[in-house]
Amino acid sequence: MVEFDKISERVAQHRSKKDVGDGTFENLCEYANEAKKVSEIAQNIRLKVPHLVGWDKRARIKTIVEKVVLVGFMAIVTGIVVGVVVAYINHWLFPPK
Numbered sequence: 001m002v003e004f005d006k007i008s009e010r011v012a013q014h015r016s017k018k019d020v021g022d023g024t025f026e027n028l029c030e031y032a033n034e035a036k037k038v039s040e041i042a043q044n045i046r047l048k049v050p051h052l053v054g055w056d057k058r059a060r061i062k063t064i065v066e067k068v069v070l071v072g073f074m075a076i077v078t079g080i081v082v083g084v085v086v087a088y089i090n091h092w093l094f095p096p097k
Contacts, residue, residue: 004041010034 014031 004038007034007037007041011038 011031011034014027014034
């Protein structure tokens with residue numbers, strides 16, 4: 001992103017020089033080169049977006065699966081603990097004869 005910001009600043013400088021009228025052909029060539037760099041960066045970003053979207057989707061699915069597994073595990077452990085405690089209390093309150 002830093003390179004993109006530098007290029008944007010240079011493009012603005014080229015555009016301001018254009019209005020003055022000094023060295024217009026050199027300014028035009030530099031401006032064209034900067035525009036080409038911006039185009040290459042934009043193309044690179046555009047090619048990476050689908051990969052980022054796919055990664056984000058996989059990360060969300062992974063997070064959901066982890067949460068479901070964690071909640072299920074916690075429910076099973078809670079059920080076992082509550083069952084043991086209830087059985088112990090029943091045995092303590094109503095001992096077998």
